[in-house]
Amino acid sequence: FSLQIFKSSSSESLFKMVRVQSSMGRGKLKAGFALLTNYAFYLVHNDGQEGKYATEVYYPYRVWDHLEISLNWQTVTIICKTEMSRKTLVVGNEPVCRNLVKTMIRAAQAAGVPTPRIDAHDSDRLRSLENCIEGVDSLAVEDQVDNFSVLRYSLVHWEQLDGQESQTLFVTSRSIVKEGPIHFKVTMLGVSYWSEAYAVLKNGSFFLYNQEGDEVPKLFLQLWGTHCGGCRRLNTADRPNCFEVKSTEESLTLSAEDPEGVALWLQAICEVVAGTSSSAPAQCIQCSLVVTSNKLYAYQEDFWGGPLHLLSACDVSEVTTVYVDDDVRSYCTVAFGLTFESGSWLLCFENEYELGKFEEALSSAWRDLFQVPLTFAQIGEGPARERARDAVGLVQGRFNRSDSITRGRSYS
Numbered sequence: 156f157s158l159q160i161f162k163s164s165s166s167e168s169l170f171k172m173v174r175v176q177s178s179m180g181r182g183k184l185k186a187g188f189a190l191l192t193n194y195a196f197y198l199v200h201n202d203g204q205e206g207k208y209a210t211e212v213y214y215p216y217r218v219w220d221h222l223e224i225s226l227n228w229q230t231v232t233i234i235c236k237t238e239m240s241r242k243t244l245v246v247g248n249e250p251v252c253r254n255l256v257k258t259m260i261r262a263a264q265a266a267g268v269p270t271p272r273i274d275a276h277d278s279d280r281l282r283s284l285e286n287c288i289e290g291v292d293s294l295a296v297e298d299q300v301d302n303f304s305v306l307r308y309s310l311v312h313w314e315q316l317d318g319q320e321s322q323t324l325f326v327t328s329r330s331i332v333k334e335g336p337i338h339f340k341v342t343m344l345g346v347s348y349w350s351e352a353y354a355v356l357k358n359g360s361f362f363l364y365n366q367e368g369d370e371v372p373k374l375f376l377q378l379w380g381t382h383c384g385g386c387r388r389l390n391t392a393d394r395p396n397c398f399e400v401k402s403t404e405e406s407l408t409l410s411a412e413d414p415e416g417v418a419l420w421l422q423a424i425c426e427v428v429a430g431t432s433s434s435a436p437a438q439c440i441q442c443s444l445v446v447t448s449n450k451l452y453a454y455q456e457d458f459w460g461g462p463l464h465l466l467s468a469c470d471v472s473e474v475t476t477v478y479v480d481d482d483v484r485s486y487c488t489v490a491f492g493l494t495f496e497s498g499s500w501l502l503c504f505e506n507e508y509e510l511g512k513f514e515e516a517l518s519s520a521w522r523d524l525f526q527v528p529l530t531f532a533q534i535g536e537g538p539a540r541e542r543a544r545d546a547v548g549l550v551q552g553r554f555n556r557s558d559s560i561t562r563g564r565s566y567s
Contacts, residue, residue: 167192170265171258176245177211178458184245184441187211189255191262196233198242201405212242216263221272226308227512228252229443230458231259243458247310248505249512307446307516312439312503312550313453315467316488332356333423335416338394339363340408349394349410356423358545361400361407370483372548376402383428386421400424439503439546442466446516448523451489453500467500471520478534485510486547488534489517501543503550 171191176184177198187200196219198212214233218240223232228249234241246252256273264270337354340347352363352373362372377383384401389408391397396411398421411417443463445452451474453466469491478488484507489500504510514531521529534540 167194170262173246173251173255173258175255176247178243178245189244191258193262194266196259196262198244214240214242216266216268219263219268219271221274222256222259223274224252224256226305228256229308229310231256232458245310245458246505248509250508251505305445305447306520307444307513309444309504309509309513311442311444311453311509312546313442313444313466314439314501314546316499316501332427333420334367336367336412337363337420338410340394340410354409354420356420356427358549359427360549361424362548363407370544370548371551374407375549376400376405376407377549378402378424378427383424386424388417388421439501439549440466444502444513446471446513446520448520451500451517471517472524474517474521474529476530476532477514477517478532478539479514480534480540480543483544483547485551486543487514488539488543501546503547 169190169192173189173191174186175189175198176186177200178184185200187198190197190199195213195215197210197214199208199210201208214235218235218237220234220236223234225231229247229252230243230245231252232241232243244255246255260270260273334353334355334357337352338349339352341350352365353367353369355362355364355372360375360377362375364372378400384406386398386400389397389399391408394410396414396417398409398411398417400407400409409420411420440455442453442455445454449471450468451471452468455464455466473491474489475492476490478490480486485505486501486503487510489502491499502510502513504513518529534543
């Protein structure tokens with residue numbers, strides 16, 4: 156990193172690195188890394204080339220004024236002494252965010268600058284949420300908003316499963332278009348090598364797993380719609396039967412067993428991009444989720460102080476069952492009654508802790524309304540569970556997709 160990123164001093168050294176996200180506006184987030192050195196804070200992200208990084212933010216500790224912590228420690232915003240300079244780090248994981256803030260304070264203290272003030276929560280964003288709800292919820296009354304109380308605020312990936320079919324948790328099966336062993340080229344910190352993997356083309360995306368049967372991919376590319384930048388054969392000196400697949404975010408160099416294998420992969424990828432295969436893309440949206448005493452709200456925010464955009468809302472009383480998967484404890488499906496036209500919600504969280512906090516808040520609101528426990532049930536084998544686990548794989552693999560540092564390894 157010192158050759159590409161560090162700016163403060165020749166003696167600058169890395170203190171801590173944490174993976175985070177930053178806002179790109181309109182609810183879109185970019186994966187990157189928060190770097191804390193003995194001089195400054197950096198926010199870096201992959202610039203589209205293997206092993207190459209661009210600095211999005213550079214703040215020496217001496218320019219820090221204070222830190223703003225969102226509700227339930229989902230984000231932390233660095234506010235500099237110049238009010239025009241501020242950056243929100245989107246974490247979506249309370250324990251990790253708490254640890255990050257402690258590390259930021261220790262790093263600033265070690266640099267010999269005054270300890271930055273900590274604001275317990277971002278009151279401006281809470282007021283924006285109140286105004287958003289007041290403006291779009293026709294059922295809200297003044298005293299409800301005036302006594303607005305958030306039981307849980309979470310950053311999630313959300314998908315609305317529409318129609319009557321969602322009442323029985325049935326969704327259209329996303330069949331696998333093609334799968335098989337493959338080699339892919341890895342470039343990490345300027346060094347390139349080939350690695351074995353198991354490739355699966357489904358749901359409008361190209362997945363790479365460590366081995367057949369794995370549930371979480373080590374990286375993936377989205378190919379449906381405008382996400383694909385093309386595919387082509389390659390003639391490389393170090394390995395035969397190579398081809399390249401490009402998305403709007405990065406490219407992969409792959410190697411099949413023989414020329415026929417290359418042709419079959421390229422044909423399958425072209426079918427997915429053209430929309431002629433039976434594989435349908437996932438529709439999970441990054442958004443914020445709020446649980447109040449009587450409502451659930453899913454909305455998008457840009458973390459730049461702009462307006463919030465409500466995606467959907469429902470009464471807690473409409474919730475009938477929360478379906479969970481004990482083997483993958485980072486998602487759930489919330490089923491609603493027949494009077495709620497939007498079907499069910501698929502919610503993907505950062506980890507089991509965040510899911511558990513949501514379940515706790517929703518259970519508390521339900522119990523206060525009906526004086527009985529909320530029903531939790533297991534998602535059985537079938538298309539619904541397969542679809543949900545695919546969505547979790549996409550969420551967990553987003554850092555692997557955008558940064559070669561994390562490919563094929565666990566990093567927190």
